[in-house]
Amino acid sequence: MDCKYFGKCGSCTLYDLNYEEQKQFKIDDMKKAFAAFGIKEFEWHSSKISHYRSRAEFMVYHDKDNISYAMHRLDKNGKLPIDKCPKTDEKIFDLMPELLAYIEKSDILRKNLFGVEFLSSKDEVLVVLLYHKKLDDIWTDAAKECAEEFRIKIIGRSRNIKISLSEDFVKERLHVEQKRYLYNIHEGSFSQPNRGVNEQMIGWIAKNISDTKRTDLLELYCGHGNFTIALSSLFGKVLATEISKSSIHAAKVNAALNGVENISFVRLSSEELTDALKSKREFKRLEGVDIFSYDFTHVLIDPPRAGLDEASREFVKRFPNIIYISCNPQTLERDLTDLTKTHKVVRFALFDQFPYTKHIESGVMLERL
Ligand SMILES: C[S@@+](CC[C@H](N)C(=O)[O-])C[C@H]1O[C@@H](n2cnc3c(N)ncnc32)[C@H](O)[C@@H]1O
Structure with missing residues (x-):
């Protein structure tokens, strides 16, 4: 990937390494961090090196009547105006400058705009425009014209106000181990940012799960059912929990979209679920389960x-x-220090969700000692 903002934009910190060097840098880092667990090799899963992000957010920089997107500077010295970002997927990348030029020409869409968020799927783009002002009918009409011009979905947000001009999600198709899954991915809820690496993560879990003999799966932090739906066919039943109401709602819709019927999605924090399974507390939300x-x-x-x-x-x-x-090697290291008192690590995979940054996602499988 080449980017004219390398060395200036705070988003890419490994800009002076090629992909092989980045891989080695991350593996060396992880080997050091997890040396105590005797991990000699990691299973490595590569990303596309550019256009890998299906979600991205930018600040908006105003200079009189001109606007640009902005990122924090690498030297932490304020904001860096940018016109596009090659990490974003092709649809977002192509849209960014044209959308900005359109918004710049419209007083209504431009004034008090302080942020733009993009969410894309293989077929669609949803844009969230963030404002420091009340959004009225005049804004809605202008935003509708913009949505039609670019054939995108637009949502306007300002303090306590959300105006959705159409659906507030994109329809995504994921391919995992020769199977196809459908997901509605909602704005405002968590979703994995790198589609290709997400497909590899789901596939890695599915492929390496030990023979379940149709026993049951418990999932905490299930989001919109990203892993749950694809793994459900390996188990008899699945109980999947998550703290966010909108994610649980999306997860139920996503299960129906895929014709999956053996999952119960329940809105419970991990702390609440722990209490429920220890019979410490009862929850109305568990009615029928x-x-x-x-x-x-x-x-x-x-x-x-x-x-x-x-x-x-x-x-x-x-x-x-x-x-x-x-998504955080430091807390993973702390948690594994405790979990390996009762379990042993049998697989350790690295998923490179964010090339050109120091971030790395890990997948660890543990079996009881
Ligand atoms: C890293 S995301 C993973 C989501 C999902 N597994 C996926 O792949 O899309 C973490 C999820 O945990 C949820 N969460 C945060 N704190 C939680 C808690 N205390 N209990 C349960 N879920 C929580 C968030 O809403 C978010 O959906």
């Missing part, structure tokens, strides 16, 4: 950067197989 009827042999966890809290760590130790997807 007999959590004690499951024969869980596998637990799948994909927590936010903070990793697992102490109670959740203790809780997942009760399952024979733990599948841990992590």
Whole structure:
């Protein structure tokens, strides 16, 4: 990937290394961090080196009546105006300058605009325009014309206001191990940013899951069912939980889109689920779900950067197989230090979701000792 903002834009920190060198840098880093676990080799999963991001957000920089997108500068010295970003997928990349030129010419769309978020699927783009002003009918008419001009979905957001001109999601198709899955991916909820690497993550879990003999899967932090739906055919039943109401709603719709009927999606935080399964608390949200009827042999966890809290760590130790997807090597290292008191690491994969940055996603499979 080549970018005229390399060395200036704070988004790419490994801009002076080619892809092979970036890979080696990340592997060396992880070898050091996880030396105590005796990991000699990682299974490496590459990304496309450009146009890999299906979601991206930019600040908007105003200079009188001119606007540009902006990123934080690498030297942390304010904002860097940019016109496009080669990390974004081709549809977003092509749209960025044309959309900006259109917005710049419209007083209504331009004034008080402070951010633009893009979300794309293989076929669609959704744009969220963020404002420091009230959005009225005049804004709605102008935004509708813009949406028609570029054949995109537009959402306007300002404090406590959300105006959706059409659906607030994109329809995505993922291909995993010769199977096709459909997902509605919503603006405002978590989704994996790198489509190709996400397909590899789902495939890696599905391929390496030990023979389940149709036992049951428990998933915490399930989001919109990204892993759940593709893994459900390997298990008898699945209980999948997540804290976000909108993600659970999307997960139920996504299960129906794929004709999957053996998953119960329940809005519960990992802490609440732990309490429910220990019979410490009862939840109305679990009505109709007999959590004690499951024969869980596998637990799948994909927590936010903070990793697992102490109670959740203790809780997942009760399952024979733990599948841990992590976006933060530091909290993963802390959690594995504890989990390897009862389990051993049997696979460790690295998924390069963000080339040209130091970020790395990990997949770890553990079996009870
Ligand atoms: C890294 S995302 C993973 C989502 C999903 N596995 C995917 O691949 O799209 C983490 C998810 O955990 C959810 N979450 C955050 N804190 C949580 C908590 N305490 N309990 C349960 N879910 C939580 C977030 O809403 C988010 O959907």
